[in-house]
Amino acid sequence: MKLSARNILKGTVKQLVTGAVNTEVTLEIAPGIEITSIITRASAEQLGLAEGKEAYAVIKSSNVMMAMD
Amino acid sequence: MKLSARNILKGTVKQLVTGAVNTEVTLEIAPGIEITSIITRASAEQLGLAEGKEAYAVIKSSNVMMAMD
Amino acid sequence: MKLSARNILKGTVKQLVTGAVNTEVTLEIAPGIEITSIITRASAEQLGLAEGKEAYAVIKSSNVMMAMD
Amino acid sequence: MKLSARNILKGTVKQLVTGAVNTEVTLEIAPGIEITSIITRASAEQLGLAEGKEAYAVIKSSNVMMAMD
Amino acid sequence: MKLSARNILKGTVKQLVTGAVNTEVTLEIAPGIEITSIITRASAEQLGLAEGKEAYAVIKSSNVMMAMD
Amino acid sequence: MKLSARNILKGTVKQLVTGAVNTEVTLEIAPGIEITSIITRASAEQLGLAEGKEAYAVIKSSNVMMAMD
Incomplete structure (x- = not known):
């Protein structure tokens, strides 16, 4: 798809990190660069996410803000 | 903050890329890894975003989906 | 994926409906039931979206609100 | 409104499905077509959501992604 | 509803502020406190939004971030 | 920043209100005007949020819907 x-x-x-409804996933996308995601616990289980597995973070560009120093 | x-x-x-209301920003966060953001044109101008400048992509973890092959 | x-x-x-930065897509998911999506124009072109084609609307459940009469 | x-x-x-902070709601919008929503538990209680009741899923079009096979 | x-x-x-696809709306919710919203141009026209009219900003709590000094 | x-x-x-994964924060931004936010519990703890402290609600304008009576 x-x-x-x-x-x-x-x-x-x-x-x-698993809660009653949601799971928090930490994904390392490059050495020292991590992305945190909150998905439903049901999704995490259906995907079969587990520590050490390869996965993708998917982000709609309208949900990305910008900042500057 | x-x-x-x-x-x-x-x-x-x-x-x-600048439209009437929105601006699309492409940020390189590591060699070959880019993040695309859509913000309002007014925000892009107020921040002073320009090609070559350093900036940050800011993403709420509830807006990050996960995928697996 | x-x-x-x-x-x-x-x-x-x-x-x-195509703008400078964004494209608005209307998808019929059942007779008389439509979903409207705003994606970047670049995404719409890369996907090859066109009237009459089959496609999917993808929505993170944390972005769905509920309402009652 | x-x-x-x-x-x-x-x-x-x-x-x-009810957690400490959030509730997951599954809504059938047409035979065999379901939408899942995550809202706060407080919202679910204030709305009076219950199995078998009629309700609406409300989604901002900028939160709808598109996909193709 | x-x-x-x-x-x-x-x-x-x-x-x-009206673009090809989107409209930017500025709403004053208290003296000196404004909220900015981006909605589709079609929505703005269907709602009949116009300067000086009363309206509501509606925000899902999972889309609100927090910050501290 | x-x-x-x-x-x-x-x-x-x-x-x-603290759950296993998420925390719900209620912020009073003007007398009688409150904003509710859901953030991860880890974020709430890292920020040091506590009742009575000053904080900011941060909302991307593409996540603000409009409504009229």
């Missing part, structure tokens, strides 16, 4: 999302970043799952 | 956003990624502005 | 998004709705592209 | 959201989809609540 | 969105802020439309 | 977000609203933290 091809996605309209401009931001599809490949990485390795570093950590999973 | 300290932000609750878990994802604050530093990079260099590669390209700006 | 398997996605964490819980909402992946198949339909037929009914209309495309 | 009239909303700017382009996507207001009527359906029947099929399932509620 | 009752909404799950926790943030429904009443105000007066101060300014509209 | 300067942000592209158009909506940065100063207020006082009124209430924190």
Whole structure:
């Protein structure tokens, strides 16, 4: 499936924190660069996410803000 | 200002595409890894974004989806 | 690619409205039920979206609000 | 109240999963077509959401991505 | 229609900026406190938004970040 | 850090509700006007949010819907 999302970043799952409804996923996309994602626990289980596995962070560009020093 | 956003990624502005209301920003956060952001044109001008400048992509973790092959 | 998004709705592209930065896509997912999406113009072109083509609307469940009468 | 959201989809609540902070709502909007929503538990209680009740999924079009096979 | 969105802020439309696809709306919700919204141009026209009219900003709480000095 | 977000609203933290993964924050931005935010519990702890402290709600304008009576 091809996605309209401009931001599809490949990485390795570093950590999973599981709650009643949501799971927090930490993905390392480059040495020292991590992305954190909150998805439903049901999604995390259906995807089969686990520490050490390869996965992608997918972000719609309208959800990316910019900042400057 | 300290932000609750878990994802604050530093990079260099590669390209700006400007419309009537919105601007599309491409930020290189590591060699070959780019993030695209859509912000209002007014924000882009107020921030002073320009090609070659350093900037940050800021993403709320609830706006990050996960995918697997 | 398997996605964490819980909402992946198949339909037929009914209309495309193109701006300088964004494109508005109308997708019919069932008779009389339409979903409208705003994506970047670059994404719409890369996907090859066109009226009459099959496509999917993908929505993260944290971006769905509920309402009642 | 009239909303700017382009996507207001009527359906029947099929399932509620309740956590400490959030509730996951599954809404059937057409036979076999379901939408999943994550809202705060407080919102779910204030709305009076319950299985079998009619409700609406409300989605801002900038939060809808597109995909193609 | 009752909404799950926790943030429904009443105000007066101060300014509209219209593009090909999107419209930027500035709403004054208290003296000196403004909220800016980007909605589709079609939505702005269907709602009948105009400077001086009363309207509401509606924000899902999962889309609100926090910051501290 | 300067942000592209158009909506940065100063207020006082009124209430924190903490779950396994997320925290719900209620911020009073003017007398009788409150904003509710859902952020990760880890973010709430790193920011040091506590009842009575000053904080900001930060909202990307593309995440603000409009409504009219």
